[in-house]
Amino acid sequence: MDTSLAPAPVHLGVLGISGLTAYFGLLDVGRPEPGQTVVVSGAAGSVGSIVGQIARIKGCRAVGIAGGPEKCAWLVDELGFDAAVDYKADDVADRVKELAPEGVDVFLDNVGGEILDAVLLHLARGARVVLSGGLSQYNASETRGPSNYLQLLGARASMIGFLTPDYAERYPQARRELAGWLREGRLVSHEQIVAGGVRAFPDALLKLYAGENLGKLILAVAVGDSGA
Numbered sequence: 001m002d003t004s005l006a007p008a009p010v011h012l013g014v015l016g017i018s019g020l021t022a023y024f025g026l027l028d029v030g031r032p033e034p035g036q037t038v039v040v041s042g043a044a045g046s047v048g049s050i051v052g053q054i055a056r057i058k059g060c061r062a063v064g065i066a067g068g069p070e071k072c073a074w075l076v077d078e079l080g081f082d083a084a085v086d087y088k089a090d091d092v093a094d095r096v097k098e099l100a101p102e103g104v105d106v107f108l109d110n111v112g113g114e115i116l117d118a119v120l121l122h123l124a125r126g127a128r129v130v131l132s133g134g135l136s137q138y139n140a141s142e143t144r145g146p147s148n149y150l151q152l153l154g155a156r157a158s159m160i161g162f163l164t165p166d167y168a169e170r171y172p173q174a175r176r177e178l179a180g181w182l183r184e185g186r187l188v189s190h191e192q193i194v195a196g197g198v199r200a201f202p203d204a205l206l207k208l209y210a211g212e213n214l215g216k217l218i219l220a221v222a223v224g225d226s227g228a
């Protein structure tokens, strides 16, 4: 870990797997072009918060989907997203239609389920739906598939999954570019560090599913802490 590049926690966020997932998922798989509209779900989480910022760096319009007014305000006011949809209060399909009247060009989906179905209704021609993850489905007893998948047909769109380790050979190049954007102040890294050591792991993990994190959630563990 090169701490001259950035402090250690940033190497778990923007310069770690979250930043790399955002980088390759958006740029290589989503292939956004300047002026296009990029929508990201789980937008106030670790990956999503970086996706929207990279979309802005690339000259796209960035719309985030997150839970609650505070998270939505954070995305717009602190991270520079163009707009945010509060999926807990808004009708997601209606708001996406309003915010992307020409349709969504790239949807980077971290959540799946109802949110994926809502965005599928408003795809631009040739849209790329990038499956990064399915947070709403990981603990579901029955997986909900996308019932609006036929929208891909009319939009001549594609839906594609990816795994970040497939890009391992290019991690150094991606890290250099991400670190450059951090240095230039074009990318904000946000880590939320919780104390408590190994014993606090279950509570820290549950925070992710309860939406209690902003950006990268990190559990601080002291050297020698075995949780015993």
Ligand SMILES: NC(=O)c1ccc[n+]([C@@H]2O[C@H](COP(=O)([O-])OP(=O)(O)OC[C@H]3O[C@@H](n4cnc5c(N)ncnc54)[C@H](OP(=O)(O)O)[C@@H]3O)[C@@H](O)[C@H]2O)c1
Binding pocket: 017, 018, 021, 042, 043, 044, 045, 046, 047, 048, 065, 066, 067, 068, 071, 110, 111, 131, 132, 133, 134, 135, 136, 137, 162, 163, 164, 165, 207, 208, 209, 210, 211, 212, 213, 214, 215, 216, 217
């Ligand atoms: N493809 C790959 O190689 C790869 C690599 C790394 C990670 N991933 C995936 O990327 C996704 C995001 O990871 P992350 O580390 O950014 O997550 P994270 O920081 O843990 O973000 C979690 C956020 O997602 C939202 N969320 C949780 N459950 C939800 C639900 N049922 N419906 C809607 N939103 C929900 C919550 O925010 P709200 O308050 O907004 O609900 C929560 O704060 C995950 O699915 C992960 O598996 C993929």
